[in-house]
Amino acid sequence: MDMTTIAGLITGIIVVTLAIMTGSDLSIFINLPGFLIVVGGTFAATLVKFPLTTVWTALTVGLRAVFVNEADDPRLLINQAIKFVKLVRSEGVKALEKVPVQNSFFKKGIQLCADGNDKEFTQEMLTREMNLTIQRQEISAKVFSAIGESAPAFGMFGTIVGLVQMLSQMEDPSKIGQGMAIALLTTLYGVLIAQIAALPMSAKLLAKAHQERDNRSLIIESLKHIHDRTNPSMMLDSLESYLPEKQRLGDAKGRHPRRRATDWK
Amino acid sequence: MDMTTIAGLITGIIVVTLAIMTGSDLSIFINLPGFLIVVGGTFAATLVKFPLTTVWTALTVGLRAVFVNEADDPRLLINQAIKFVKLVRSEGVKALEKVPVQNSFFKKGIQLCADGNDKEFTQEMLTREMNLTIQRQEISAKVFSAIGESAPAFGMFGTIVGLVQMLSQMEDPSKIGQGMAIALLTTLYGVLIAQIAALPMSAKLLAKAHQERDNRSLIIESLKHIHDRTNPSMMLDSLESYLPEKQRLGDAKGRHPRRRATDWK
């Protein structure tokens, strides 16, 4: 589970609830018709904006990605890659056929390698696959950011509807309050949907897509070295540029224990 | 038909109508002069913004694309491509002359291939054609997004006109209500035109243009393999990167039944 997403959402709800309850009863902020205007209008606009499969993917695969941490630790990927290159250097490329690989993208690459495909074919195919996958994830992020743009607009729409109704019924002053309430509440709902859920989720999806892209670049780079049977310590040097400086083996301040170069023998 | 576009528009209209009718009569939201200000101003600005053919294309070809699903299923394109490469491997490139191809872009590519043109020429020509087509579709999307920008601006224009009229006739308080009504209603019309129709349609057009681009990239890639007489199972591997992971044959969770590699013999 991605605890930050969940913690963020819970914090947001608590903050909003407390914010309201310090000044008044929570009930005056609940207005079902107003809520339906914002949600319904946003839903309608989203259906027009994207093909159904895109919306569906965003709401299933996308939402799952927002709440679950799936990215592998790049440190582990590097360790595996080093192990593989040592295997290939000692036993040849065929030895890769039997090794277990968790990451499905890495697995596919290792398979292509073990099947004896040449380096250019493997690189080109994996790069295209990486780009197309990232593209699909970015489209999901776009669905959420589109929701985050529509919600405040329909909130404003609800507010204007309420104002018009209030203004046209000014003979009856008792309804002024009610009209203003709907008016402002829809704006409130729109802002909240956009600022607490839709836009942040879009940002998280993008952040994870970029994390995934970095991991896959690392894997593609690893496979190039495996093809070239690069010297493991040189390969480690090269792959560690994918890690922040603090996490590199060569840096004593890293979270990972310092392993000496001789470990790679 | 693109049911999501239609469903979205109908949902939008229902939501808006209900939103209004829970608080008042629908009639107080109808104001023909205000509506004409917004639509007429937006129409005028659009004519100045684009050449006539561009506007015309957007309103005919573009609108059609918004309401009709024309993109081929990439899975079917892959299946066809596999069939073609097997044909070429067994009977030579001339055999492609007789095969029926639905997709007009694929047809053109197969024709170029069957005519014996060399790989580079085919690739370059199809790539340019793809890019220019996508460019034309993006221009249609731009027309709709321009409408979506003008409509709220002319809504605001109408609102200010109404306010000025109201303020300059304040001796007659009975007209205040009427002036405010026109004022706010034009803003309402502008927001609705932009948020329910123009901007979402622009987004859908873009989404379909990108779908089409992906399909055409897939076709161009297929033709490269057909030229190279690639091994069909390797070609399948390569082309499936254009599908989301779930739909690949190699994935048991896919919507499409798992075919075994031996099927391709």
Place this chain on the structure above:
Amino acid sequence: MDMTTIAGLITGIIVVTLAIMTGSDLSIFINLPGFLIVVGGTFAATLVKFPLTTVWTALTVGLRAVFVNEADDPRLLINQAIKFVKLVRSEGVKALEKVPVQNSFFKKGIQLCADGNDKEFTQEMLTREMNLTIQRQEISAKVFSAIGESAPAFGMFGTIVGLVQMLSQMEDPSKIGQGMAIALLTTLYGVLIAQIAALPMSAKLLAKAHQERDNRSLIIESLKHIHDRTNPSMMLDSLESYLPEKQRLGDAKGRHPRRRATDWK
């Protein structure tokens, strides 16, 4: 003449005038000092923003491009190119010296070709010339969009000035109306200048610059084929990707009559 620009501007003025006159006299919307604030401020900002020659070019060459249709029909360019390649194939490159060419860019290219310059030099030089010309047109478009950004800002400035004056003279209630009038009118002027004239003209300039770029790319592509003495029907196939699908000879639905391949003999 570019009838859409003119029709758009006239439509805009009619819509605005009618919008105003349904509710009041036109005279209450006329305020010379307010108008001068918006126009003067925008003019001042534009002078600071751009070098004088840029502003001058935008207001002369740019405005002319907005109101006049100068782009050649790509279909005619293709026909000419086909004629030229046939000439070169039968009589050699020297024959190009005598052919009449309307389009000045095409003329320059044909001249370079007839002078016996090699393909790379011609391509490089024409491509650079195309890019620099488009760049100059885009700068003119930028001047208009800068005007479209300044005008509403100075409209808002005028509004605030009016509000401050009104607020500081509240002892004399008879001046409240006058102050509010100037205030709102400047905003109105700013919105109109931006939405009816400046921003749409900027968009039209950009659209025409892109049309010109497409035509010039087509010409550059044609000259490549003329240099290569490509087979005319193959060249036609290749160049038609610059046309929308409907207008291609190979498409029976096109506006242009279907010519058979044998016509090119």
Place this chain on the structure above:
Amino acid sequence: MDMTTIAGLITGIIVVTLAIMTGSDLSIFINLPGFLIVVGGTFAATLVKFPLTTVWTALTVGLRAVFVNEADDPRLLINQAIKFVKLVRSEGVKALEKVPVQNSFFKKGIQLCADGNDKEFTQEMLTREMNLTIQRQEISAKVFSAIGESAPAFGMFGTIVGLVQMLSQMEDPSKIGQGMAIALLTTLYGVLIAQIAALPMSAKLLAKAHQERDNRSLIIESLKHIHDRTNPSMMLDSLESYLPEKQRLGDAKGRHPRRRATDWK
């Protein structure tokens, strides 16, 4: 001096002053504390936003560039380049050592050429220098546009402060006017600083950076021709693509007198 910048600023100040004085005394628009809030806040934010050297460069080199015209006339650069290539063709590359060159970038290039450096080295070095210089100028433009973003924000901040003070002292109605005055005046100051000075100056800096880039591209291109000892009339043809069509020698409408090709002998 760049007369347009100065003319623009003076026009702006006159327009603003007249705008105010038609409706009231100028003195009610002067509020020192409000002015200090906007200027002080903007200054503080700018210090946090950029390193001190960047701010300093923007306020010295940048401001100088806004008020002074330093770009050379491209026509003169072309004439010089033609003269140089003729010199090299007749007397060899060493002859360049003695020629006087005003433009410091051109001078450096000619020096590199005269020193016998090879073409690739010269091209690469000058191109990098050009890009890095443009980058530095764009950063100065960014400082001004950052000021143009902060000023209205601090104007709005001052307005809210004034409103809160006014609202919390409503028992004393005599202070309402004063509070509202500060409130709106800071917004006014913010808008003016941004719209008359900061944003336009940022635009002018960018425009001049692009002019400089075009000139330097022209010089780099010239040096390529000088290295290649290109035929002068061919070189003229090639370099004139850097001029707008009207100013080319081949165009009778140009500002520069038509020189005949024989002049170049």
Place this chain on the structure above:
Amino acid sequence: MDMTTIAGLITGIIVVTLAIMTGSDLSIFINLPGFLIVVGGTFAATLVKFPLTTVWTALTVGLRAVFVNEADDPRLLINQAIKFVKLVRSEGVKALEKVPVQNSFFKKGIQLCADGNDKEFTQEMLTREMNLTIQRQEISAKVFSAIGESAPAFGMFGTIVGLVQMLSQMEDPSKIGQGMAIALLTTLYGVLIAQIAALPMSAKLLAKAHQERDNRSLIIESLKHIHDRTNPSMMLDSLESYLPEKQRLGDAKGRHPRRRATDWK
């Protein structure tokens, strides 16, 4: 320490405090619940927007970078590079093993060089490392700009909450003031957090990332020359394009004393 960041923040706080205290007591601007709404909501949204490690990195490494000047003076890097190339020219590449290098990126490059790696490998590896590091710094900048977007939105949210509460309790006029106060204060807090801290810090981080990128490009360029054993004075010429014109040795106005070419012997 980065004195401009600190000076900017202090100036900002002083300006804001004075701005408030000229018109009223500071205490009426303090509202803890309102402050918690803005900070809490922004914090919640930020947690949803980014993975925890990203937020953590931004708040530790990022904040440190905002307040500390770590970038080396490019002039010193150039001097070192010149020293190294002279060493390599006289004593060979092995001599680099013993030289002390402060800058960790330069150190890594020199190490790769001394180890006898070939030029392409060194260049590719350092370039990738540079790009990935810059990317990580840009992500930290994005966290701050996300905070700068959320804060005003939650400020506005608090304002609407306050308005709704005030409107629904209008029977009790004594609470109107209090409601309006919270309402406007949250907007004030949001604007201040964004305009004084979050957005400027994001800008500073970006500026420093770009400074770092320029330094690293300079180092990569230096290593290319060291590999090529370029003539030191030619190398100096080439590297000085990384300095603003004024600071070059060839320019008498520079801050650094003019050294004559003979110094490099």
